[in-house]
Amino acid sequence: MSRSITDVWVGLFVLLGGVALLFLALKAANLTSFQLVDTSYPVVARFDNIGGLKPRAAVKSAGVVVGRVESITFDDKRYQASVNLALQSRYVFPKDSSLKILTSGLLGEQYIGIEPGAEEKLLAAGDVINQTQSALVLETLISQFLYRSAADSGSSTPAAPAAGAGAGK
Amino acid sequence: MNLLADLGQATRRQLAQLGQAARLFARLVALSGPTLRRFGLVRDQIFLLGNYSLAIIAVSGLFVGFVLSLQGYYTLQRYGSAEALGLLVALSLVRELGPVVTALLFAGRAGTALTAEIGLMKAGEQLSAMEMMAVDPIRRILAPRFWGGMIAMPLLAAVFSAVGIVGGWMVGVLMIGIDAGSFWSQMQGGVDVWSDVGNGVIKSFVFGVTVTFVALYQGFESQPTPEGVSRATTRTVVVASLAVLGLDFLLTAWMFSL
Numbered sequence: 562m563s564r565s566i567t568d569v570w571v572g573l574f575v576l577l578g579g580v581a582l583l584f585l586a587l588k589a590a591n592l593t594s595f596q597l598v599d600t601s602y603p604v605v606a607r608f609d610n611i612g613g614l615k616p617r618a619a620v621k622s623a624g625v626v627v628g629r630v631e632s633i634t635f636d637d638k639r640y641q642a643s644v645n646l647a648l649q650s651r652y653v654f655p656k657d658s659s660l661k662i663l664t665s666g667l668l669g670e671q672y673i674g675i676e677p678g679a680e681e682k683l684l685a686a687g688d689v690i691n692q693t694q695s696a697l698v699l700e701t702l703i704s705q706f707l708y709r710s711a712a713d714s715g716s717s718t719p720a721a722p723a724a725g726a727g728a729g730k
Numbered sequence: 731m732n733l734l735a736d737l738g739q740a741t742r743r744q745l746a747q748l749g750q751a752a753r754l755f756a757r758l759v760a761l762s763g764p765t766l767r768r769f770g771l772v773r774d775q776i777f778l779l780g781n782y783s784l785a786i787i788a789v790s791g792l793f794v795g796f797v798l799s800l801q802g803y804y805t806l807q808r809y810g811s812a813e814a815l816g817l818l819v820a821l822s823l824v825r826e827l828g829p830v831v832t833a834l835l836f837a838g839r840a841g842t843a844l845t846a847e848i849g850l851m852k853a854g855e856q857l858s859a860m861e862m863m864a865v866d867p868i869r870r871i872l873a874p875r876f877w878g879g880m881i882a883m884p885l886l887a888a889v890f891s892a893v894g895i896v897g898g899w900m901v902g903v904l905m906i907g908i909d910a911g912s913f914w915s916q917m918q919g920g921v922d923v924w925s926d927v928g929n930g931v932i933k934s935f936v937f938g939v940t941v942t943f944v945a946l947y948q949g950f951e952s953q954p955t956p957e958g959v960s961r962a963t964t965r966t967v968v969v970a971s972l973a974v975l976g977l978d979f980l981l982t983a984w985m986f987s988l
Contacts, residue, residue: 564770567777574781578885581892585824585927588895588914 600650601628602686606660606673611642612696613671614662620646621663622675627652630673646673648684655680656688662696671696751947757868758876758943765873775878779840779942783886786839787832791823791890794831795897798822802898803906816913817920819898824921824930825986828891830978833937836883837970841945844875845966848949849959872946879945883938884931891930929985936981937974944970 611633620628628648636643648654657678664671684690765772802818848871851857857867895917903910921927945966952962 567774570781571773571776574776574784574882575885577784578888581885581888582927582931584892585888585895586923588918 601647602650602684603631604646604648604684604686604688604690606644606646606690606693607636607639608642608644608660608662608693608695610695610698611644611671612662612698614644614673614696615670618670619672620648620675621672622652622654622677627675644673653683654678656682656684657692658684658690659692659694660690661694664697747951750951751943754868754872754947754950755943758873758946761869761873762877764869765877768874771870771874772877772881775874776882778843779836779875779878780882780885783836783839783882784889786835787886787890788893790831790835791828791893792897794827794890795819795823795894795899796901798827798894799898799901799906803902803908812908813912814916814920815902815908816898816917819902820895820917820921821926823891823894823898824926826978826982828887828894829930829933829937830974832883832887832890832934833941833974834971836879836886836938837941837945837967837974840879840882841941841966841970842963844879844942844945845949845952845963846959848872848875848946849952849954849962852950852952853954853956853959855954868950872950876942876946879942880935880938883941884934887930887934887937925985929981932985933978933981936977940973940977941970944973 614630614633616630616632618630619626620630628646631645631647633645634643635641654675655678657680659676659678661674661676662671663674678692798819799815802815802822803812806812806815806818848857851871857871860867860870899910899913902908903913948962948966948969952958
């Protein structure tokens with residue numbers, strides 16, 4: 562077996578393996594959107610209830626990913642969840658932007674939505690955002706609905722059977 | 731009394747085998763420097779183990795991708811989630827099927843070739859002849875094959891996964907008619923380079939070491955007779971496959987736990 566011929570074939574084999582890995586990384590995974598030069602600035606947000614939010618969840622504004630959730634901790638002085646966000650440096654937001662926890666799709670993962678405010682001063686690294694809206698908790702919603710139905714049925718009698726039937730379901 | 735004595739002897743024999751295997755492994759690792767310096771031998775082994783396995787790996791990957799796509803579609807469309815097919819195929823291949831199936835095929839194709847070659851060398855007293863000439867057979871024969879298998883496996887697993895994904899695309903988009911855009915975008919959104927593809931590469935590397943080492947050990951310790959060589963060859967496939975599946979469980983539990 563001539564040395565140079567095996568060299569060529571082995572080289573081609575290694576090249577094929579490398580191309581396959583590259584294909585997996587670029588086309589199948591999210592390397593292209595993975596910022597290799599990771600420029601982001603940290604922002605802290607406080608929530609009453611984060612629901613099912615997990616670290617590495619997306620932070621989106623107008624539906625476009627503008628950052629990531631870095632970590633979630635519990636602040637036991639304020640009894641609130643303290644979420645560390647990393648927002649990409651190329652996107653800036655006003656200081657009075659508000660945050661909401663939204664769900665992508667019906668059974669989707671939860672993410673944070675930023676709604677820009679109106680101030681001229683911008684968010685800087687290390688700022689704390691307090692205008693936040695917690696995640697929707699199913700039990701709270703149901704109890705609200707039941708309470709409202711019970712209140713309606715108590716105040717107006719004709720609506721009672723319908724409200725009773727609705728609450729009974 | 732006899733039963734107890736037999737049990738004791740069998741246990742001692744197994745422990746001795748385990749110790750022998752560990753010593754051989756340590757020797758192979760210790761010879762890494764000299765082996766890599768003489769890369770010509772390793773390159774020849776990569777050619778014999780890698781290039782020659784490429785055909786079976788690529789074709790198997792293609793068909794596994796086809797089947798994954800079909801079965802995945804039948805199940806997903808019952809829940810209206812047919813667009814997630816790309817994600818299903820990609821994650822199954824990259825995380826599990828790529829490394830494991832490649833390792834099993836590698837054990838069957840390259841592992842048996844290694845065991846048979848070294849077993850026949852032992853039966854033909856070539857290894858003893860080398861020792862007589864003050865050429866260390868482990869350094870000359872075993873170590874290059876160890877490194878050849880270790881380098882070839884991850885590349886083969888990557889080729890398997892990539893060809894499988896392309897096969898999945900062919901059945902899902904071309905044959906069934908799922909939207910190509912959502913096929914690829916769901917996949918790109920759900921597969922993470924470091925925790926999915928990266929972990930798959932780590933797995934294939936570990937499996938490569940396992941399969942190659944089992945093949946080399948079985949060949950090196952085989953009985954120098956024709957039946958001994960054939961028994962060692964079948965034992966390679968069995969032991970390597972079980973080891974790969976067991977390690978796969980351990981690695982998955984460790985890597986993908988929340």
